[in-house]
Amino acid sequence: MRSQGSCHIGKSKGGHRWILFTDLDGTLLDRETYEPGPSLEALKGCREADIPVIFCSSKTGAEIRLYHERFASHPGVPFIAENGGGVFFPAGEWARPPGGEMSGDFWKVTLGARREDVLGVLTEAAEIAGLHIRTFAGSTPEEIARRTRLPLEEARLAGRRDFDETFWIEGHADPERLAVFREAVEKQGMRLTRGGRCLHVHGASDKGKAVRYVSQRYEETSGSVHTAAVGDAANDLPMLRAVDRAYLVNRADGSHDPDIPRDGKIRFLPGIGPDGFLQAVSDLLAYRRHVQA
Template sequence: MGTPPLIVFTDLDGTLLDHESYSFDPARTALERLRALEIPLILASSKTAAEIVEIQRAIGCQAFPAIVENGAGLLDPATGGASSDGRYIELLAAINEVSPSIRSQFEGFHDLGPKGIVQATGLTPEAARLAAKRQFSEPGLFYGGPEDLDAFLRALGKLGVKARRGGRFLTLSFGGTKADRMDEIASGFGNPPRLALGDAPNDVEMLEAADHGVIIANPHGADLPRLPGEAAGLIRRTALPGPLGWNSAVLDLLYQMDL
């Protein structure tokens, strides 16, 4: 198989999946068009490999790799699992080295457990169980103020732990971004032009590294700051939110590319 005309990298929550219902139904027209053109669709999310496998099956893109846990790991389509065993236990140990007065203000998925994840996210109990099966990163809620957060992040930084702000959660890991993984995956397909779609700060590197970047409108969070690529027309914003905006943006680009 030759190099495809395009490769698509997409965030999930608030982008391809509706922020409230987690449905991708409004994007079905564009998804079907991508499938007909045999354009690889790469899911890139803070979700776990266990979660993304289920979403891939529902969408019909399970033949492709995926970026999991905010770029800290990859999902191998050959095995249906993450590409390594991860460093989750080591990560939890590092988080617990932080001063208890500051550590107590962070409530991660491990602290919440499946029932707490249901309450924090609105996921079903089964989906929350999959979200708890982490290998590389720890999302959570930080309840302290800006100064406390700065102290928390400084302490983690000394332990080699990095933080990423997503749509809802602060995600901790030993590093890796969606953009890093995008390079790896695209090279495996012959480096076709890249389209990236996202709505949150943890998508910025991916949007900036793509040939075509799309910021999906997110009425549930603060707007991303203006990015350098917008002035050059390399990055644009949708008027419609979530999968509605995703559908429109993908179809518009396919039309522009005469696909």
């Protein structure tokens, strides 16, 4: 197995090793501007403490790759795409992970379902339910941009999906037809979820499953690790549940997502988006110093 090198693991003198998972939109990145702002200082702190920061987002691999090139804490860190549908490992730094296949400069690991299989299930379910759907796969980047209100270039990257199909229903969809549709999707072991402006069908994966998969890869190469995660919304909950130390940042309106339970296991931070991310990293670094003292 190729050596991972010490650059990927935050191992302190006391033997405590940390890896940090983070959501992007509304957490590491400002929800409106998509800029990291105060998160840059936090990423610098992680780099200096040798804690790899693993991006874990609903965005596609093609989209996250741009942020990875600009902001990665370490060049070799993997990233998790499409809400945990799959993981990308830089191939120059990692030996082939279980289930990995070459995709450009990365090992791509499918944890949910492949997009082509999702498309087959989606098309059949729509036929059974008598629904007229439009998929990203069947749309031009211009149509995706109009539908999602993303800039054209981002719509192009958002359309390059690997583990999920995004779609919308044309015309009126009555609840009965939708129920038939959902049942047909779930019968095939897949899931239907509602996003901001579109619907999604994807495999049985989530951010938590992907976090466990990546943590295992680090443990295989570098021994036992401690894990932390930062998020802002309900799709982050499986990730927050899968780690040793979890943080929730505030939303732009100054409130925490009501779907995240206040059960004492997740630390609720006052900072909004990147300000909260910086607070999470400051707390993690202080805690790490404390436990090794």
